Amino acid sequence: MPRHFGPYGGAFVPETLVPALQELDGAWRAARKDPAFRAELRRLSRTLGGRPTPLYFAARLTRRAGGAEIWLKREDLVHGGAHKFNNALGQGLLTRRMGKHRLIAETGAGQHGVATAMIGAALGLRTEVYMGEVDMERQRPNVDRMRLLGATVHPVTTGRRTLKDAINAALRDWIANVRTTHYLLGSAVGPHPYPSLVADFQSVIGKEIRRQSTAAFGRLPDLVVACVGGGSNAIGTFHPLRRTRVELLGVEAGGVGGRGPGAASLTRGRPGILHGSFSYVLQDHDGQVAETESISAGLDYPGVGPEHAWLRDTGRARYVAVRDRDALRAFHWLAEDEGILPALEPSHALFAAVHEARRRPRRERIVVTLSGRGDKDLAVVTRAAR
Ligand SMILES: *Cc1c(COP(=O)(O)O)cnc(C)c1O
Numbered sequence: 001m002p003r004h005f006g007p008y009g010g011a012f013v014p015e016t017l018v019p020a021l022q023e024l025d026g027a028w029r030a031a032r033k034d035p036a037f038r039a040e041l042r043r044l045s046r047t048l049g050g051r052p053t054p055l056y057f058a059a060r061l062t063r064r065a066g067g068a069e070i071w072l073k074r075e076d077l078v079h080g081g082a083h084k085f086n087n088a089l090g091q092g093l094l095t096r097r098m099g100k101h102r103l104i105a106e107t108g109a110g111q112h113g114v115a116t117a118m119i120g121a122a123l124g125l126r127t128e129v130y131m132g133e134v135d136m137e138r139q140r141p142n143v144d145r146m147r148l149l150g151a152t153v154h155p156v157t158t159g160r161r162t163l164k165d166a167i168n169a170a171l172r173d174w175i176a177n178v179r180t181t182h183y184l185l186g187s188a189v190g191p192h193p194y195p196s197l198v199a200d201f202q203s204v205i206g207k208e209i210r211r212q213s214t215a216a217f218g219r220l221p222d223l224v225v226a227c228v229g230g231g232s233n234a235i236g237t238f239h240p241l242r243r244t245r246v247e248l249l250g251v252e253a254g255g256v257g258g259r260g261p262g263a264a265s266l267t268r269g270r271p272g273i274l275h276g277s278f279s280y281v282l283q284d285h286d287g288q289v290a291e292t293e294s295i296s297a298g299l300d301y302p303g304v305g306p307e308h309a310w311l312r313d314t315g316r317a318r319y320v321a322v323r324d325r326d327a328l329r330a331f332h333w334l335a336e337d338e339g340i341l342p343a344l345e346p347s348h349a350l351f352a353a354v355h356e357a358r359r360r361p362r363r364e365r366i367v368v369t370l371s372g373r374g375d376k377d378l379a380v381v382t383r384a385a386r
Helices: 015-033 035-045 057-066 084-097 112-125 133-138 140-148 162-177 194-202 204-217 233-241 307-316 324-338 344-358 375-383
Strands: 053-059 069-074 101-106 126-132 152-156 181-183 224-228 247-253 270-274 276-282 316-323 365-370
Touching: 015 035, 015 084, 015 162, 015 316, 035 247, 035 365, 053 204, 057 069, 057 133, 057 344, 069 344, 084 112, 084 181, 084 247, 101 247, 112 126, 112 140, 112 247, 112 324, 126 133, 126 162, 126 375, 133 152, 133 307, 140 152, 162 181, 162 344, 194 233, 194 307, 204 233, 204 276, 224 375, 233 247, 233 307, 233 365, 233 375, 247 307, 247 344, 247 375, 270 344, 276 307, 307 316, 324 344, 344 365, 365 375
Parallel strands: 069 365, 101 126, 101 181, 126 152, 224 247, 224 365, 247 316
Antiparallel strands: 053 069, 270 276
16 A cells, blocks of 8 residues: 555654554554455444445436436445545454554544544444534534544644644644554545555445446446545545546535635645645645635545545546535535435535536436535525525
């Protein structure tokens, strides 16, 4: 498993964390080759997670677009309502295998914290989640969910009291407790081996797309589309298809549009180091990490996984930014055409997919990864003017 993707990736961390990252790398390599580990991962993915998720033909959305067929990979049906389960389960099983009994995580919107708390409960691992005080106020229901699932939520009161500060707090905890504790990182970001490891656990998405599209329409799709926050659902979609002719399109959060940065690291950032990894980062003129803004909390991150940086530079994948208001339009299209309330994150991908479908012939097939369901976003959507 690569440590670098072209010039990107690596592990820029304090020395105290190097042994823990090596241990994780070793445990994961051994686990991948261990039939018992793979069987357990597969069993719990099915019986706890609800996998495989269906590939759904969105007939009415296709008609609205008036071009290529649009199919949805239904990660919104995974336990917990998003793809984050796939990664949390994999890392939870690795934690047990390393003989550790405590999980820590950071969370911004709370979705990854909830996924971690779910897995911590199911596997009997003590779970503590760091969350900025500001985010705790904004995402009250997810704080309640984590607590009901038995996790301890630590309010972070330093800095701007949001995700970046929560990551720093989690890292401090890990440095102090590295022998008993696994840091369950929530996206395909951070130092090696996390980007490769998270891509591995999320690749179940792309593998199922490969199998299901062949069964449904006799071949691979022409294009796959996925939203990009840190990039885990997108890399899970792209990875198993990267050596085929399938076009790969990643969709970032464009925010309100105009000159604002949104949270579009690949389309508006430049290379730099953030959270232990060299990749694209949204920065101001002085190289300070920029403040991001997006209607979807899950995409609101100034960095992106290093493999996406390399897919972008080599041209193997394309990346575009979609504005808040267009994501909202796509949210309503899916609700009214298909009876599905999507999360606002994949609503960005849906908008881009409809745009692509319009310009393509009817014989082409587009698969969009619907990374999560929209229940968590109802307050935001109903508040926004249509
Ligand atoms: C967290 C989240 C994302 C963004 O994370 P990635 O690592 O980029 O996949 C996207 N969609 C949903 C539903 C999420 O909860």
